[in-house]
Amino acid sequence: xxxxxxxxxxxxxTPGQPASISCKSSQSLLHSDGKTYLxxxxxxxxxxxxxxxHEVSSRFSGVPDRFSGSGSGTDFTLKISRVxxxxxxxxxxxxxxxxxxxxxxxxxxxx
Amino acid sequence: xxLVESGGGVVQPGRSLRLSCAVSGFTFSNYGMHWVRQAxxxxxEWVAIISYDVDNKYYGDSVKGRFTVSRDNSKNTxxxxxxxxxxxxxxVYYCAASTIAAPLGYWGQGTLVTVSS
Numbered sequence: 001x002x003x004x005x006x007x008x009x010x011x012x013x014t015p016g017q018p019a020s021i022s023c024k025s026s027q028s029l030l031h032s033d034g035k036t037y038l039x040x041x042x043x044x045x046x047x048x049x050x051x052x053x054h055e056v057s058s059r060f061s062g063v064p065d066r067f068s069g070s071g072s073g074t075d076f077t078l079k080i081s082r083v084x085x086x087x088x089x090x091x092x093x094x095x096x097x098x099x100x101x102x103x104x105x106x107x108x109x110x111x
Numbered sequence: 112x113x114l115v116e117s118g119g120g121v122v123q124p125g126r127s128l129r130l131s132c133a134v135s136g137f138t139f140s141n142y143g144m145h146w147v148r149q150a151x152x153x154x155x156e157w158v159a160i161i162s163y164d165v166d167n168k169y170y171g172d173s174v175k176g177r178f179t180v181s182r183d184n185s186k187n188t189x190x191x192x193x194x195x196x197x198x199x200x201x202x203v204y205y206c207a208a209s210t211i212a213a214p215l216g217y218w219g220q221g222t223l224v225t226v227s228s
Binding site for chain 1: 145155213214
């Protein structure tokens with residue numbers, strides 16, 4: 001199975017400041033079909049996760065443009081350009097080559 | 112889009128439980144469906160997938176041989192039959208729908224399963 005490693009474990013950010021989360025996979029997520037199956041989810045307290053970014057860098061419907069994803073192969077990054085209070089929660093990366101596996105999560109809180 | 116899980120509860124080790132996930136707001140029969148679980152205070156673990164046409168089912172190693180995923184496209188409902196339950200199966204179980212964007216595009220609110228004597 002593909003192992004996903006996220007860093008840091010937690011992040012404390014001043015509102016309006018940027019934040020960055022790293023996700024590394026144990027093998028390349030570039031599929032033979034040319035797509036890279038890397039996703040980002042946010043789980044707010046007491047809620048189920050919801051999709052932010054699909055295929056590395058495409059924002060899901062309704063996701064603010066302060067969220068962006070980048071990367072290739074085995075190294076990926078989620079960036080929040082200006083953190084807002086509503087962005088607090090745990091962020092997970094996930095790879096989409098079966099069996100699906102998740103990173104351990106990064107907890108983002110406001111200073 | 113709405114996914115609503117039910118069937119969770121407290122069950123003794125070795126016993127069985129069946130979870131359901133009622134879906135509305137999209138054409139259920141066109142999409143694969145997943146179960147994902149989250150132990151208390153822990154991260155996310157993928158459990159199972161069933162294809163849109165029921166022909167293909169895959170399981171995580173930790174549940175293989177004990178859990179069975181099924182669906183009734185006429186009722187827009189997904190199921191997870193859990194047998195030989197263990198304390199380590201204690202978790203919130205989420206159903207999630209595959210979408211064009213992602214394998215886990217939409218999620219339910221989850222149902223808590225507690226395995227304890």
